[in-house]
Amino acid sequence: MEIVLNLMIVFFAFWAMEFVAWFSHKYIMHGFLWILHEDHHNQPKGFLQKNDAFFLIFAIPSMFSFILGALLNIIPLISVGAGILLYGIAYFLMHEILVHKRYKTLYNLLFKNSKSRYLKALLKAHYAHHKHLTKDGGESFGMLIFHPKYLKLAKEK
Ligand SMILES: [Zn+2]
Numbered sequence: 001m002e003i004v005l006n007l008m009i010v011f012f013a014f015w016a017m018e019f020v021a022w023f024s025h026k027y028i029m030h031g032f033l034w035i036l037h038e039d040h041h042n043q044p045k046g047f048l049q050k051n052d053a054f055f056l057i058f059a060i061p062s063m064f065s066f067i068l069g070a071l072l073n074i075i076p077l078i079s080v081g082a083g084i085l086l087y088g089i090a091y092f093l094m095h096e097i098l099v100h101k102r103y104k105t106l107y108n109l110l111f112k113n114s115k116s117r118y119l120k121a122l123l124k125a126h127y128a129h130h131k132h133l134t135k136d137g138g139e140s141f142g143m144l145i146f147h148p149k150y151l152k153l154a155k156e157k
């Protein structure tokens, strides 16, 4: 039973992170931390962006859960850490590899020949987000969950 419970915690933590990512993107990154997110909307020249700082920021709660869970022997806390970590990996694969193609080799390996309508829709949703170059307005602040209209758009083409 304990394994089922912990898998549920991993699952819940994973999807809770989609909410956290949506919320912080909409209200923090497009809010008072726009200064760190701006270069992601305005095509920086170098490989690293200030926006990458968010990866470090989001890694902290995961690390914290792993370390504390291990020290205090609280398995559910380790499951929370695992859920956050898995979300980080999923976000990285979708945003850095699929959408922005920052690692060409990985892109070719994983996504080049994909016929997935979900992935096509995810691309469209995030491109719609990037059409906005300023802090205000905007759409599609989430990553894995987006407006169903993009699924329709992905089918049309
Ligand atoms: Zn943004």
Ligand SMILES: [Zn+2]
Pocket: 040, 095, 099, 100, 126, 130
């Ligand atoms: Zn982006």
